[in-house]
Amino acid sequence: MFQNLEHYCRAMLSSFTPDLLTTFVYIFHFLVFSTLFASIHNVLELPPGPWGLPFLGSLPWMGRGAPHSWLLQQAASYGDLTSVQLGSNLMVCIGSSRILRDLFNRPDSISRPHTP
Incomplete structure (x- = not known):
């Protein structure tokens, strides 16, 4: 059973290309910074x-x-x-x-x- 899981995980990781990983990193950073920006905007009581x-x-x-x-x-x-x-x-x-x-x-x- 664990061999199948290991094989599945290796197959998933090998399917990620550097471009796809870079895209995920950019999306993650965009979400983090937009959340921080929204929280700072709310704290200022504008x-x-x-x-x-x-x-x-x-x-x-x-x-x-x-x-x-x-x-x-x-x-x-x-x-x-x-x-x-x-x-x-x-x-x-x-x-x-x-x-x-x-x-x-x-x-x-x-x-x-x-x-x-």
């Missing part, structure tokens, strides 16, 4: 925003048009504060002048001294 692909973020959904029009659409969908991942850059977009004014009037929120 404002809501569109979901993005690992390493690309929301860049594929921006299209070729003007980026500001796409960001305005996201602000209409997710609210005045929207987090957007563009490639490796995480952006928090502010879609309201009231929020921006409040943010700049609080020195502790932007890490700079008060300027009259």
Whole structure:
């Protein structure tokens, strides 16, 4: 019985080509990094925003048009504060002048001294 199992295992391992093993390694790493990215994104307690692909973020959904029009659409969908991942850059977009004014009037929120 164990001889058959050994023969079966050897046959399975011999059928794996280096290209196939490399593909499995890449898929494994992709899954690990995408899981880590998702867990880091959830820990930061960011404002809501569109979901993005690992390493690309929301860049594929921006299209070729003007980026500001796409960001305005996201602000209409997710609210005045929207987090957007563009490639490796995480952006928090502010879609309201009231929020921006409040943010700049609080020195502790932007890490700079008060300027009259």
